[in-house]
Amino acid sequence: MPGIKDVARLAGVSVSTVSYVFSGKRSISPKTAEKVRQAVEKLGYIPNASAQRLRGGHNRIIAISEPIRDEMNQTQYNAYFLETAKQAKDAGYDVLILTSEEAVIDIQRVTGSNLVEGVILLDLMHKDQRAALAHLYSKPCVAIGYPTEHQDCACIDLDFTKMGQMAARILYRLGHHTIAFLRGQEEDYQRGAGYMILFYEALLKETKALGITLIESEQVDHHNFDADRFTRSIINGPAHPTALINQSGSDVLNAVVDSMQNAGISIPDDCSVLSCGTLLEKEFLHQPISEIPFTPGKLCTGAVSILRDAIENKRDIRGVVRLFKPNLVDRGSLANVRSRNEGGTI
Amino acid sequence: MPGIKDVARLAGVSVSTVSYVFSGKRSISPKTAEKVRQAVEKLGYIPNASAQRLRGGHNRIIAISEPIRDEMNQTQYNAYFLETAKQAKDAGYDVLILTSEEAVIDIQRVTGSNLVEGVILLDLMHKDQRAALAHLYSKPCVAIGYPTEHQDCACIDLDFTKMGQMAARILYRLGHHTIAFLRGQEEDYQRGAGYMILFYEALLKETKALGITLIESEQVDHHNFDADRFTRSIINGPAHPTALINQSGSDVLNAVVDSMQNAGISIPDDCSVLSCGTLLEKEFLHQPISEIPFTPGKLCTGAVSILRDAIENKRDIRGVVRLFKPNLVDRGSLANVRSRNEGGTI
DNA sequence: TTGTACGCGTTATCAA
């Protein structure tokens, strides 16, 4: 663990010269620069991060807050976490990961002690302490999500309210006036996952406004989901929905799709299917399903970019909200409505 | 961002007194201690991490190295990562996550700059650069895995060689002399995932020694796996294996189990099934399958404990190897062999 | 173009 003094001694220059070779903040003669470079190489010198930071420079570390609950949607967690980590890395930042459930305390600690230069919040609840108490953090904070209280942090998310409207309108325009809704994991609503609630409320409101009859599934526990029962009682039930909106993951959706196929219900001829706020992997789908998907890449890129703006340009990002318009990915599972038992194609 | 001086001024004491109140390394009069505590509270003082570290104290940060490749077993990744993070957190350490594929450079940087006090390597290859070049790191390093070159880091893992032997012997003792083997993801062998290779080689060797005929599956691509074909050609094939050893994940295994059921093959009556080096979740299994599972909890606890020993007690852990004996979890899918078409229970 | 010296916030040593 050689220090800058060792390098200076070996190169036969002063410590400040070595420092300036690294920072490039003043001109150095090529000869001197080369001597220093060789000494650095030879000693394997790496600047001491603590000293740099203490002196007031940037340390290029950000924290990602992702409280780990026992039951959580790990696949989804992963997509956002990995994407954020990748973006941070590409921007030259290291990532400190905070998994404690006492997230606010941890964030206070790592920002207050100057350990990190900023924070990104993942997996936000509708009412999220971490966002609501952002004024306690001494460093900028970006939430990937759209919690109710966000005066002191920036928020970036898909517009799930708009997504709810879109889902209703897309199907309405195709002539669907009776629509089944397959709820997401019940636990997720319970714990207050923000996007699920926003989508659900917007869907309720818009279907009502359009005069659509929305038939809701029972509570869904994906460990123990009876797809046949769902298909029998909802899709094949007395209300005769002509379309299905799904908010569950691909395992539950696949089971329903299989079950529909077994029941002789063809997609989209007999029933259109639209998945919303999901991230379906094509390879895992038993049938291609049209989707208004999550866009982790876009959100995480945006989040890191906002945070960098705050860190590197000292921009005040408190209260900034950036909502992306959701996009429909058409995979052919949507069609105009037609009465049942008509037979043939459109 | 108040400093120790601000606290000292407000409390009317010297900075060293404040410092000692925090460290508890010398006795402080209750009255003074209380004054300091109040000042700390009032100012929201948090010690500057960089300054502490610069002065020579511990900073209680470790790095977890987990190079993110495009194709990886995310579920498994998660189990180890989350468990390690949890253990570290419980031991009072923060975790810096290194996901770059240029892992060696990153580890050199974060150890050399004193940013972290130690490193844990996850997802090790059979021949792993990160372990082979551990002498380049200026801080202790623990691999959760058992790579070939490990002179300069500690290794902790399940004993996959023993696991291979166990699998062969368990089935041999039950009278199985013709055994099918369902390979894991081909990509994983290709990229050299250490444990899969060790297990596979040991299995080959032990079955050979015991005179067991091992019938291998074709290469497995779990995105595109034809379970019926596997069942037809292997389980129901001319060689008539009486047992199946699985190294694939639960999705592939489930497909095979279903396919066997459809083919009228009953587990374990017609065919015993043993899954090795997997982490099957009971809820996701279509039938309970006996297993010699991964033990992320045990390994990660051990890894953090070894690393702490190195950091906190300055123990030299280079070259230390700790291999756990694998354990069979019996879920009833193993039985004594009997000739086919015998009918009835044992 | 280069060197000297100060200060960042903390802790340990020494003195009171």
Added chain:
DNA sequence: TTGATAACGCGTACAA
């Protein structure tokens, strides 16, 4: 029991 001060390694204002 408490206070003053040197030192950690680095970056930069200032001097040369």
